[in-house]
Amino acid sequence: MSGMLIVISGPSGTGKGTIYNAVLKIMPDIATSISATTRAPRGNEKDGVEYYFLTNEQFDEMINGDGLLEYAEVFGNKYGTPKKRALDVVEAGGKIMLEIDVRGARQIKSKFGDCVSIFIMPPSLATLEARLRGRATDSEESIVRRLSEAKREIAESKYFDYVVFNDDLGVAVDEVVSIIRSEGLRTFRNGSKIKKILDE
Ligand code: 5GP
Numbered sequence: 325m326s327g328m329l330i331v332i333s334g335p336s337g338t339g340k341g342t343i344y345n346a347v348l349k350i351m352p353d354i355a356t357s358i359s360a361t362t363r364a365p366r367g368n369e370k371d372g373v374e375y376y377f378l379t380n381e382q383f384d385e386m387i388n389g390d391g392l393l394e395y396a397e398v399f400g401n402k403y404g405t406p407k408k409r410a411l412d413v414v415e416a417g418g419k420i421m422l423e424i425d426v427r428g429a430r431q432i433k434s435k436f437g438d439c440v441s442i443f444i445m446p447p448s449l450a451t452l453e454a455r456l457r458g459r460a461t462d463s464e465e466s467i468v469r470r471l472s473e474a475k476r477e478i479a480e481s482k483y484f485d486y487v488v489f490n491d492d493l494g495v496a497v498d499e500v501v502s503i504i505r506s507e508g509l510r511t512f513r514n515g516s517k518i519k520k521i522l523d524e
Contacts, residue, residue, distance in 0.1 A: 327414035328513065329436055330354070330421040330504060333429035334444030335474035336399075337456040339490045343444055344423040346497040351504065355413045355420040360386060363401035376406070394424070394431035399469070403428065419504070426477040433483065440507045442500060443484035447491035449474065 332347075334340045348354060360376040362383050371377045378386070383402050386392050393411070395404030405422055413420040422432070426443075433441050446452035452474055456467045481487050486503050490496040507513070 326417045326516075328419040328504075328507060329410065329414050329432065329439040330419060330507075331429045331432050331439055331441045332421060332423045332444060332500070333426050333441065333484070334490075335426070335446065335452065335477045336470045337452050337459065337474070338444045338446045339455070339493065339496070340423055340444040342493065343488070343490065343496055343500055344421065346493070347500050347504070348421070350497070350501055351419075353419065354504075355409075355418055357405055357410050357420060357422050359403050359405055359422075359424070360392070360395075361401055361403045363403075393435070394428040396425050396427040396431070398425045399466075399473075405432075419508075426480050430480065430483055438512075440486070440503065441484040442486045442488055442503060443481040444496070445478065445481060445487050445489045446474070447489055451491075 332340050332344050348356065358372065358374075358376060360378050360383060362378055362380050363375075365371070365374075365377055369375065369377075380402070383395075383404070386404065386406070387395060391407055392404035393407045395402060397403075403425065405424060405428065410420050410422070424432075429441055429443075432439055446455070449471065453467070453471055456462055456470055462470065488496050488499045488503075511518070
């Protein structure tokens with residue numbers, strides 16, 4: 325892999341989407357991926373902007389045509405990362421960052437060992453519960469389900485390269501930026517630059 329595939333993941337309500345967007349503002353050279361999903365659009369969401377909104381049949385066609393880098397079912401809907409764009413960016417030496425669920429992140433890590441996987445950890449389960457309740461979009465049943473799923477996911481954080489504790493958003497964003505910068509300086513990612521210096 326010549327570029328960098330960065331995966332941001334963590335339980336629902338942990339703030340991974342907010343961190344993802346803040347990091348992209350600081351590092352605008354990082355490409356993004358639009359996921360495919362079978363869930364219905366919410367509010368002003370548009371097809372091809374937030375997601376590619378697909379039917380179950382269309383999603384299965386993408387799976388069968390080997391069009392997805394990973395996919396998982398999250399709270400009753402399927403989500404997946406289109407393969408071509410992500411691989412094109414990485415093969416051209418660029419960086420691409422995905423914001424996906426924990427199962428999808430583990431699929432990516434098992435296929436691409438060089439990817440940089442970052443687990444966004446809530447400071448505590450009590451904080452996570454307060455955040456889920458604060459969103460006011462979830463029913464009591466959904467909050468209970470998300471909390472028990474979060475516990476299962478937190479136990480999987482050991483399979484990730486890094487863990488960032490989101491108790492202070494600014495610090496968490498700085499930490500993710502630092503991880504990406506440091507990873508860019510790994511010797512194995514700089515083979516061609518080193519060769520160029522030697523060949524001069
Ligand atoms: P939402 O429906 O709230 O936009 O997203 C629900 C969950 O799906 C979030 O945890 C998000 O990270 C995850 N998700 C979004 N896109 C993908 C994807 O392409 N693959 C996987 N595995 N999860 C995704």
